[in-house]
Amino acid sequence: MFDALSAKLSDVFDRLTRRGALSEADVDAAMREVRLALLDADVALPVAKDFIDSATRRAIGQDVLRSVTPGQMVVKIVHDCLVEMLGQGGDADAALNFNVTPPMAILMVGLQGSGKTTTSAKLGARLTSRDRKKVLLAGLDVARPAAQEQLRVLGEQGGVASLTPIMGERPVAIARRAMDTARREGYDVVILDTAGRLSIDMALMAEVAEIRGIVKPAEVLLVADALSGQDAVNTAKEFNERVGITGIVLTRVDGDARGGAALSMRAVTGRPIKFMGVGEKLDALEVFDAQRVAGRILGMGDVVGLVEKASQVIDRAQAEQQAKRALRGQFTLDDLADQLGQIRGMGDLGGLLGMIPGIGKMKKQIEGANIDNKMLARQQAIIRSMTRAERANPKVLNAKRRIRIANGSGTSVQDVNKLLKQFQQMSDMMKKMGKGGRGGMFGGGMPPMMPPGFPGGMR
Numbered sequence: 001m002f003d004a005l006s007a008k009l010s011d012v013f014d015r016l017t018r019r020g021a022l023s024e025a026d027v028d029a030a031m032r033e034v035r036l037a038l039l040d041a042d043v044a045l046p047v048a049k050d051f052i053d054s055a056t057r058r059a060i061g062q063d064v065l066r067s068v069t070p071g072q073m074v075v076k077i078v079h080d081c082l083v084e085m086l087g088q089g090g091d092a093d094a095a096l097n098f099n100v101t102p103p104m105a106i107l108m109v110g111l112q113g114s115g116k117t118t119t120s121a122k123l124g125a126r127l128t129s130r131d132r133k134k135v136l137l138a139g140l141d142v143a144r145p146a147a148q149e150q151l152r153v154l155g156e157q158g159g160v161a162s163l164t165p166i167m168g169e170r171p172v173a174i175a176r177r178a179m180d181t182a183r184r185e186g187y188d189v190v191i192l193d194t195a196g197r198l199s200i201d202m203a204l205m206a207e208v209a210e211i212r213g214i215v216k217p218a219e220v221l222l223v224a225d226a227l228s229g230q231d232a233v234n235t236a237k238e239f240n241e242r243v244g245i246t247g248i249v250l251t252r253v254d255g256d257a258r259g260g261a262a263l264s265m266r267a268v269t270g271r272p273i274k275f276m277g278v279g280e281k282l283d284a285l286e287v288f289d290a291q292r293v294a295g296r297i298l299g300m301g302d303v304v305g306l307v308e309k310a311s312q313v314i315d316r317a318q319a320e321q322q323a324k325r326a327l328r329g330q331f332t333l334d335d336l337a338d339q340l341g342q343i344r345g346m347g348d349l350g351g352l353l354g355m356i357p358g359i360g361k362m363k364k365q366i367e368g369a370n371i372d373n374k375m376l377a378r379q380q381a382i383i384r385s386m387t388r389a390e391r392a393n394p395k396v397l398n399a400k401r402r403i404r405i406a407n408g409s410g411t412s413v414q415d416v417n418k419l420l421k422q423f424q425q426m427s428d429m430m431k432k433m434g435k436g437g438r439g440g441m442f443g444g445g446m447p448p449m450m451p452p453g454f455p456g457g458m459r
């Protein structure tokens with residue numbers, strides 16, 4: 001669904017992440033392009049405007065200066081804004097509200113042909129097989145003769161029971177009977193599939209509101225067709241204001257909709273998209289996951305993941321200072337301890353490097369170098385067991401001191417010796433690198449990480 005938008009954004013960000021430094025004007029220009037891409041995708045104008053305002057405000061703040069590269073940071077900010085636009089609020093929003101006395105009622109509302117009946121059956125099948133719920137489907141659409149039969153047939157395919165229709169029964173009475181039956185027969189969930197109209201009308205709204213009053217549904221889900229774009233957004237707004245909805249199911253996401261409905265729905269209604277229909281088959285229903293959808297739209301999951309991990313641990317200013325000192329031959333044991341901490345904080349080093357484009361080969365080397373967190377922790381402990389004077393000038397570390405440090409850190413004298421030797425090799429290497437005029441391993445943006453051989457075999 002988001003192909004065109006995705007392609008445009010990826011153009012904008014490719015250019016941005018390739019640059020080293022970014023000015024405010026660069027960010028502004030990029031945001032203008034993002035705005036155009038959103039509008040092209042049919043995102044509602046005020047929604048696009050809010051989005052850009054919020055992203056720009058964040059991008060021009062302190063955060064950019066202090067983290068990774070500015071371009072990558074902007075990608076991350078846009079990603080976060082996308083996630084918020086799609087469904088900020090976390091888990092409680094995504095899941096259905098089962099926190100009621102059973103039977104829990106789910107009222108499906110929406111325009112005719114939006115996919116209510118199909119979605120009712122899909123949801124019933126999902127709750128039956130995945131959540132082990134006993135589900136009853138009830139067709140309230142008496143306008144079309146075949147509607148209740150359609151629901152029954154679909155339900156049967158998914159192994160879900162349906163309320164047996166009674167000729168001539170009115171929707172409100174069907175709803176009552178469905179709830180009574182569910183109570184009597186121990187159903188956990190009742191899904192009520194209402195009749196749609198070609199467009200919003202007062203009679204429809206009044207009927208839905210009356211049913212709502214009777215069954216007191218835990219969820220009122222508006223089913224909206226993604227292909228209808230801005231109309232779907234307007235429909236959702238109307239239904240929310242007149243009937244009150246708890247969430248949205250966006251259908252035909254498998255089609256070639258431009259995505260604007262999905263992107264504006266949440267902002268315009270204040271209600272989350274809970275599920276999306278991705279096909280006609282019964283299993284073609286997915287939980288709407290804002291993170292995943294945002295990731296799919298941006299197509300830059302690797303950069304976002306990298307920034308997330310790195311920004312947790314790397315302070316750019318500190319890293320740059322360290323790098324400068326290192327190249328001047330002033331790399332200290334304190335710097336080494338910092339780096340060990342940063343690498344540990346990143347978790348799996350191999351995994352982190354794998355996220356940096358073009359570094360796959362190096363990743364293998366590093367994974368082969370036996371760097372593991374336990375070892376890093378021990379090396380940190382050794383450095384921490386030294387006094388400040390010792391860290392500043394390791395030359396004073398005679399045999400007696402080394403024994404004290406080994407005892408203090410729960411390691412052996414050999415371990416201490418090894419660390420000191422490797423530290424010496426590292427500082428020598430960095431001095432050489434400094435003379436060669438080369439920055440850190442990643443061109444100066446990251447701290448000079450340890451060379452692949454370091455700190456081998458201290459287990």
Ligand SMILES: Nc1nc2c(ncn2[C@@H]2O[C@H](COP(=O)(O)OP(=O)(O)O)[C@@H](O)[C@H]2O)c(=O)[nH]1
Pocket residue numbers: 110111112113114115116117118119196223250251252253254255276277278279280284
């Ligand atoms: N491709 C696709 N078709 C869907 C989806 N949801 C529903 N449909 C189709 O849309 C048509 C109308 O659906 P229906 O459930 O009868 O809509 P209702 O009038 O709101 O009850 C049917 O042909 C469905 O198979 C979806 O997510 N993807």
Ligand SMILES: [Mg+2]
Pocket residue numbers: 116117118141147194196
């Ligand atoms: Mg129907």
